Amino acid sequence: MKLLTMMRERAKQEESYFRAALLREDVQRLEKLCIIARECETPEQFNKDGLYVGWTQGDLRTGELKEALGPFMAAIYTYQHGDTGDAMEAEILQHWQAFNAARMKILVHCL
Numbered sequence: 775m776k777l778l779t780m781m782r783e784r785a786k787q788e789e790s791y792f793r794a795a796l797l798r799e800d801v802q803r804l805e806k807l808c809i810i811a812r813e814c815e816t817p818e819q820f821n822k823d824g825l826y827v828g829w830t831q832g833d834l835r836t837g838e839l840k841e842a843l844g845p846f847m848a849a850i851y852t853y854q855h856g857d858t859g860d861a862m863e864a865e866i867l868q869h870w871q872a873f874n875a876a877r878m879k880i881l882v883h884c885l
Contacts (some may be wrong), residue, residue: 775853776863777870778804803827807847811854820851835880842876845869 778801785797806827814820824847825840826833836843846869853862 775804775808775858775866777866778808780867799828803829804850807850808854811847811851814851817848817851821847824850829877830880838880839873839876842869842873846873 781797781801781804785794785801788794788797807824810824810827811820814823821844825843826836829836829839829843846866849862849866849869853866
């Protein structure tokens with residue numbers, strides 16, 4: 775998956791310790807999410823099982839991200855179940871950017 779590759783590379787090159795650590799954590803979260811997606815037989819089960827993988831501290835505020843997280847998770851599920859084309863890769867990246875922007879707003883407000 776291009777998103778994972780991109781995040782791994784950015785984590786290696788990132789000069790900011792905080793950003794590099796967050797990227798490494800996101801790689802772990804995304805890897806876990808991909809495993810859950812592959813193991814779930816239905817999107818509904820994936821939405822239930824994959825929602826809380828640590829997107830926010832203790833997942834206490836992850837529920838606030840459902841609107842942005844939903845399309846991202848749907849794209850991940852579709853990718854993990856066979857649609858690995860360039861269009862899906864682009865969709866995953868687009869949904870990740872929207873989700874990550876929403877999540878950063880929440881994380882910044884927690885500081």
